[in-house]
Amino acid sequence: MENKNKMFCYQCQETAGGTGCTVSGVCGKTPELAAMQDLLVYVTKGLSAVTTQLRRENKTVDKSVNRLVTENLFTTITNANFDREVIVRQISRTLEVKDGLLAQVEKKDELPAAARWSGGESLYEEKASGPDVGVLSSKDEDIRSFRELITYGVKGLAAYNYHANQLGKEDTDVDLFMQRALAQTLDDHMTGGNLLALVMETGRYGVRGMSLLDSANRESYGNPEITEVSTGVRKNPGILISGHDLHDLEMLLDQTQGTGVDVYTHGEMLPAQAYPAFKKYENFAGNYGNAWWQQKTEFESFHGPVLMTTNCIVPPKDSYKNRLFTTGAAGYPGCVHIEEDKNGDKDFSALIEMAKTCQPPEELENGKLVVGFAHNQLEALADKIVDAVKSGAIKKFVVMAGCDGRSKARKYYTDFAKALPDDTVILTAGCAKYRYNKLGLGDINGIPRVIDAGQCNDSYSLVQIALKLKEAFGFDNLNQLPIVYNIAWYEQKAVIVLLSLLYLDIKHIHLGPTLPAFLSPNVANVLIKYFGIAGIGTVQEDMETFMGTSNELIRGDMIVGDIVQQYPSLVPVMTSCGLHCIGCGVSQMETLDEACMTHGLDTQDMLDILNEQLRGQAE
Template sequence: MSMFCYQCQEAAGGKGCTKVGVCGKTADLAALQDLMIYSLKGISVLGVKADEAGVQVEGLDRFIMEGLFMTITNANFDKDRFFVKIKEALKLRDEIKATLIEKGVELGELADAATFTVNSNDEIVFKSTSEKVGVLATENEDIRSLRELIIYGLKGMAAYAEHASNLGFEDPEIGKFIREALAATLDDSLTADDLVALTLKTGEYGVTTMALLDKANTSTYGNPEITEVNIGVRNNPAILVSGHDLKDFEELLEQTQGTGVDIYTHGEMLPANYYPAFKKYDHFVGNYGNAWWKQKEEFEKFNGVILFTTNCIVPPAASYADRVYTTGSSGYPGFKHIADRVDGQAKDFSELIEHAKRLPAPTEIEKGTIVGGFAHAQVFALADKVVDAVKSGAIKKFFVMAGCDGRMKSRNYYTDFAAALPKDTIILTAGCAKYKYNKLNLGDIGGIPRVLDAGQCNDSYSLAVIALKLKEIFELNDINDLPIAYNIAWYEQKAVIVLLALLSLGVKNIHLGPTLPAFLSPNVAKVLVDTFGIGTISNVEDDIAMFMEETVEA
């Protein structure tokens, strides 16, 4: 095989991509991403020693977060960016090593990831295909499975931590844990039980990280509000913003004021419509289109400039590729990249704004509104109404249907599942999974919409907070005694950290689909099933009957 990657739900054959990624990632790019992770492991080995010696390394947390984020599925396809980042990684690694030696810290025998050297792009390419680099370097299937589960959780955690950092909210303990966990994936003395414990600890830090990001977002932009989001268009040139980074979105809104250029959200950026701070911008029109995987058709019709602030890039059609820009950890060959902030100054979006002015207005693809903004603060404001509905029997059960959307036709299950749910049930959602059913007319229960959209995938934290609050209100000892079922769709690594976070909170009987992760070995999957009741989906009728029977028994 020329590559091996199984980090996303669409892994070829449910086993792994071995020639080219379903995402569009080439074998040589996959190898560079493997080497990026390998380099971060080496940095982390030395970073742990620095932590133990009380040596502070400026910028270390941020560098590791960015490096992890770049390797998330659909985030960065630009090989040149990886060549640069890997060289920066080795420079930083060797600077840490030199500092530790200067301070008299005993380094001992270091792993290859902390010692290898490359001096040119050709040497980087050669090293990236080494048998010591990449997923299959770990021969034991169960150890490999657990190591990758941890790494994928760390990738999701790093994405959320970077968003918080962009807003000035940081927790050094998160960075310290990421280093410890990355270094641990090189430690051959750790047993499967040790790695299971580290997996759960990753989930605990996932909760901490999502709480930090929630605080960053709400402190900066206010608590999301129930909002009717326009899905139509106006007759002005426009910029369409995808991804998750609200700081980028804010800076673009500021710089487009008074320019005659409208701003729309796409896919993962939809929740920006719910934040009070963004509602003051008259040129912020609403949301255009649907989930990330429909972007080829929708970007074509949008006509204007597209900006990716994070992942979820689909290799573009040539007809619109020249009007797509990236920033942050995202990248694609040929797309113009907006440079990072320098000395606290805003990013400079002037080039893409001027570009947008020269382009026609978006083509309308739908009309009307969709409703969202049901993050924890808003749901707490409705708490009395919700509790009364539960006590009266008007609401029989809540279904957490958070997570990701994707291309596979099997994901239509989630549309059919939502449509078939009894009318005395409520859907709690976050992430782009919502696009499978957020435009269905599912009605309400006593004025409470039957789909409560909390926001992005990182806003899944809201769903956990809501569950914990209901546990407190109903004076229950176990979160699993609540009338809540978990039927979650997953796609990439941010969904992995959400899953691990829920497990760390003690949530059991989570159903995950449309398939279980390919990176779970049979033995690791059995541990998750036996310990946490993890399951997968079957068919809509049987699954609803199973979930509702649990309600009757309760």
């Protein structure tokens, strides 16, 4: 059937109707821009197929091509670049590079169509609207779902890779994997099983990419320190920097010295306040505002110029559009874009001169936020945290990392945080923190109840924290820890974080406010069955699930293998009740409900026996 949609995109959580944007993007992108972004992804996959084949033929590919692939992917993530002309230039540049490399390939007949296609700008619109470009080019719903899950994961990985590259850090294996994975999404011989394996491999490289960026940030700016950040304003004019790029912040702070202009962070730049290297700048003021989606109000009241360093752009109002500058992979038509020179330096003098003519920021609030709980800081607090857990002062950690967004359903996360018992601690990273980092939840024996590890880019710290606790308690796997996962997602960086957690075999992650639209029912069921992925319910329902307020540690929807792994003492109990084959691979992947049904057992009786056994052990 012919596709009648003006566009089709479902890569973010806010996609229209929870199914896909077909008329225009909820993010603000037009069908014309969406088409060019689809074509850029298509030609980038084609380039990746060529580079992958060249490496199979033992030929060298210049590392500048790795940077091009990373930049292209980062440019197409949600809310990053709305400038069609920029995307068109990237397509042309990519085709030029690809055509040069294609001439070196010996076995061209083994390449997919995307690797062989080329054409001038006059052909772009026609090609973009063709049947082999865009999400719907994969006709099989499940194959499409796997391919998009991998593509979005690789986009998120590209974002981490981009920031590490900006600080001079590279991992060739990460680059090669990204290109191979993109090429494999074009391979019609890849079955669902093959693609599921590639999903897990994407998670493996996600951990590696996050580690690379973590090292790059710490080596460049020092280990983050626990820091109190002012949310008030000063009397000087200011520049507001938003997005994620710490290298841009460094250059801006250097250039504003002695100018009388203060620099404020916004959104995901808040964690930059914790790096020692930035504390030497006297004009590095506090944090202004909240998460990205509130910028239309907050940028208006800031009065001064705003620098968007990465994604998180909301189409600006005319009243401040002339004050919005972009740089790096970010872009918006009509806004001045700050390019880097051949040495990677940027000239921010236009912002500085504009700031001098502007009024100081209008105060939105006046308080303090505590940031800087990266893994090195929590390692220093490890003994104190372990003691608090062993004494019962801390009963549970709740990972509430990820993204914030405009959806009213996201109020759930604020209400959930408010409803948490006083003996729980929130572990967070990303702009989801703005839902609860100003609630004044207090501390437990000096340990804050909201531990902010940083940007979504810093989710690696949460992994390291979990691994350190696992070591401290002598557990065999991360699922035995008193940690539960209630994660909000919005865009593709959240996707790579999720895949990284799955690779680490973390089970029973709840994902909201909705499950991704790009997960077909069958693919979603695979993730539910093998990893216990779930959506969110009401705050009360989820509080009972996470906090065990129903006094049931074992539930019918739990995987038998997970129960065996977390509670080995229950194995003889289950066996004595009639689950005689719980050691076999098939039964271990069943839920307890399914296993009881297979063996003709009453699930509720089994739950009563198992939970009573656990309560007896705890007494």
